[in-house]
Amino acid sequence: MDKIHVLGHKIPDTDATISSIVFTEYLKTKWVHAEAYKLWDLNNETRFVLDYAWINEPSTIKTLEPKSKIALVDHNEYTQAIDNLADLEIHYLVDHHKIWNLATNYPLFIRTEKLCSTSSIVYKMMREDWIIPSKEHATLIISAILSDSLHFRSSTTQQEDKFIVEELNLIASIPNIEEYALAMFQAKSDLWNITVEELIKIDYKEFDFNGKKAWIGSVETTNPNYSLNRKTEILEWMQKIKTTDNLDIILLSIVDILNEKNTTIVYWETEELIIKNVFWIDTVDNLADLWNRLSRKKDIIPQLTEYFSK
Amino acid sequence: MDKIHVLGHKIPDTDATISSIVFTEYLKTKWVHAEAYKLWDLNNETRFVLDYAWINEPSTIKTLEPKSKIALVDHNEYTQAIDNLADLEIHYLVDHHKIWNLATNYPLFIRTEKLCSTSSIVYKMMREDWIIPSKEHATLIISAILSDSLHFRSSTTQQEDKFIVEELNLIASIPNIEEYALAMFQAKSDLWNITVEELIKIDYKEFDFNGKKAWIGSVETTNPNYSLNRKTEILEWMQKIKTTDNLDIILLSIVDILNEKNTTIVYWETEELIIKNVFWIDTVDNLADLWNRLSRKKDIIPQLTEYFSK
Numbered sequence: 001m002d003k004i005h006v007l008g009h010k011i012p013d014t015d016a017t018i019s020s021i022v023f024t025e026y027l028k029t030k031w032v033h034a035e036a037y038k039l040w041d042l043n044n045e046t047r048f049v050l051d052y053a054w055i056n057e058p059s060t061i062k063t064l065e066p067k068s069k070i071a072l073v074d075h076n077e078y079t080q081a082i083d084n085l086a087d088l089e090i091h092y093l094v095d096h097h098k099i100w101n102l103a104t105n106y107p108l109f110i111r112t113e114k115l116c117s118t119s120s121i122v123y124k125m126m127r128e129d130w131i132i133p134s135k136e137h138a139t140l141i142i143s144a145i146l147s148d149s150l151h152f153r154s155s156t157t158q159q160e161d162k163f164i165v166e167e168l169n170l171i172a173s174i175p176n177i178e179e180y181a182l183a184m185f186q187a188k189s190d191l192w193n194i195t196v197e198e199l200i201k202i203d204y205k206e207f208d209f210n211g212k213k214a215w216i217g218s219v220e221t222t223n224p225n226y227s228l229n230r231k232t233e234i235l236e237w238m239q240k241i242k243t244t245d246n247l248d249i250i251l252l253s254i255v256d257i258l259n260e261k262n263t264t265i266v267y268w269e270t271e272e273l274i275i276k277n278v279f280w281i282d283t284v285d286n287l288a289d290l291w292n293r294l295s296r297k298k299d300i301i302p303q304l305t306e307y308f309s310k
Numbered sequence: 311m312d313k314i315h316v317l318g319h320k321i322p323d324t325d326a327t328i329s330s331i332v333f334t335e336y337l338k339t340k341w342v343h344a345e346a347y348k349l350w351d352l353n354n355e356t357r358f359v360l361d362y363a364w365i366n367e368p369s370t371i372k373t374l375e376p377k378s379k380i381a382l383v384d385h386n387e388y389t390q391a392i393d394n395l396a397d398l399e400i401h402y403l404v405d406h407h408k409i410w411n412l413a414t415n416y417p418l419f420i421r422t423e424k425l426c427s428t429s430s431i432v433y434k435m436m437r438e439d440w441i442i443p444s445k446e447h448a449t450l451i452i453s454a455i456l457s458d459s460l461h462f463r464s465s466t467t468q469q470e471d472k473f474i475v476e477e478l479n480l481i482a483s484i485p486n487i488e489e490y491a492l493a494m495f496q497a498k499s500d501l502w503n504i505t506v507e508e509l510i511k512i513d514y515k516e517f518d519f520n521g522k523k524a525w526i527g528s529v530e531t532t533n534p535n536y537s538l539n540r541k542t543e544i545l546e547w548m549q550k551i552k553t554t555d556n557l558d559i560i561l562l563s564i565v566d567i568l569n570e571k572n573t574t575i576v577y578w579e580t581e582e583l584i585i586k587n588v589f590w591i592d593t594v595d596n597l598a599d600l601w602n603r604l605s606r607k608k609d610i611i612p613q614l615t616e617y618f619s620k
Contacts, residue, residue, distance in 0.1 A: 101412070105408055105612045105615040107424045108409070108424065112417060112419065
């Protein structure tokens with residue numbers, strides 16, 4: 001059987017990377033020939049987690065031969081997927097995001113649930129089939145849940161995600177989950193050696209809001225001031241990206257993990273008006289205080305989608 | 311919690327009806343308030359099966375209040391769904407068909423697999439959660455699999471579907487599956503008291519092929535001649551429906567279950583040309599011999615979708 005290429009989203013984060021690794025393992029237990037790939041360099045948090053669990057990075061690919069067989073994990077929108085998605089055959093989709101105009105000519109395997117991480121869903125599939133993850137993979141899945149839920153702070157967290165962390169730590173034996181999560185977030189916040197361009201591209205996703213092209217970035221960090229102090233440079237780069245990528249909207253949320261606070265850098269009047277209309281919040285000096293809207297998936301995107309669908 | 315309305319497709323068949331009943335039961339075990347509905351009268355096969363299992367018909371609804379919460383089973387295309395789908399909130403989707411431009415503003419529960427019936431998938435979900443179906447529901451699930459797979463004759467049948475029938479018959483104790491399937495198909499073929507209009511509408515689905523509106527009907531029967539002998543009347547009705555429903559394409563397959571043969575009634579030159587281009591088959595006297603293409607889902611629709619996507 002042809003190989004299934006298991007792919008996370010374009011700008012890999014911890015959950016996309018880990019769900020691609022663990023779902024690949026799941027497929028292998030079903031005698032499906034599968035391999036995980038990443039589409040871009042990993043961020044510092046994901047590197048920290050893979051190092052901790054002694055797991056190698058997946059190799060990087062940019063495109064695949066037409067007709068290649070793929071599994072999509074942790075995304076389903078073409079704007080976030082491998083460039084030549086339209087030429088490829090999707091055989092599996094495991095995700096926890098809203099569904100974007102998904103269309104196929106054929107039935108396929110889909111599993112989506114409203115859990116905080118895609119890795120939670122992959123683990124449920126393993127458990128349903130009596131597959132016990134290795135210590136390394138249990139560590140990875142816990143890390144993905146801690147990462148996507150900001151250690152249970154995000155509004156996307158479900159009771160089930162917390163149970164899964166407890167259950168898996170019987171295998172992973174991470175001595176102190178609290179400290180481990182903090183170390184992950186500090187690795188993610190370790191931004192001193194990156195450029196402003198790298199900073200604002202650390203975790204962004206593109207969306208198609210009823211024809212409007214939007215770029216919504218997020219910097220989850222234990223040290224928000226580091227980013228906020230570079231606001232002027234960041235605004236210059238946002239202007240640059242808006243022009244080169246031909247965007248209608250650009251926003252960058254600086255998410256203070258420990259204080260559970262989202263300060264969003266608002267590039268221009270268009271975006272100011274959107275923030276005002278959608279969240280009833282004023283932008284002051286290009287900054288909008290979006291309070292505890294920590295989750296892009298739950299607290300930002302549905303509201304923008306609704307706004308632009310009118 | 312608001313009630314989840316569990317809905318099959320517009321023209322209910324055995325699998326749509328049974329998967330709505332059994333998925334409702336599944337949701338109830340999760341303490342979700344749920345009720346199954348049908349959107350139209352049941353066919354004779356489905357009635358026979360429900361009678362055999364001593365299960366009542368779901369009640370019929372045509373539309374729901376805006377913002378009502380729903381689960382879709384056995385379909386996902388708006389052309390086949392409840393009329394005011396756009397006003398409703400989809401919370402669950404369980405299906406085994408191709409995915410048609412599905413889009414939501416929010417994450418939801420989706421489970422699709424390439425199994426012969428949606429009921430097979432619902433049963434897998436029950437088994438994964440250690441829910442043992444009652445004798446009545448085991449009988450229903452077996453019936454849905456026999457119906458959708460034409461007792462394993464259809465190319466959509468998977469080994470897994472066969473295992474499920476074996477496993478469930480330990481509970482259902484149907485004395486002879488072969489005879490039971492035959493009785494189901496005979497109930498389905500019991501067409502003497504229905505009008506030609508009812509006959510051609512017994513199991514049809516509408517599709518949107520890249521903007522073309524298509525109506526693809528199917529009469530699965532142990533007595534194909536009964537339908538084929540009424541060809542002249544059927545063609546008159548196809549003409550009528552094509553005009554009133556403003557269709558681009560109309561086709562009606564008469565599927566001989568026992569001899570595994572699909573003879574399709576082709577209304578007009580447009581459709582003749584499509585059949586010629588897609589399947590390389592000539593239409594003679596408005597009849598196209600489509601051989602053993604028994605499954606609309608697998609043997610007809612993907613090919614037409616591909617053709618119209620060019």
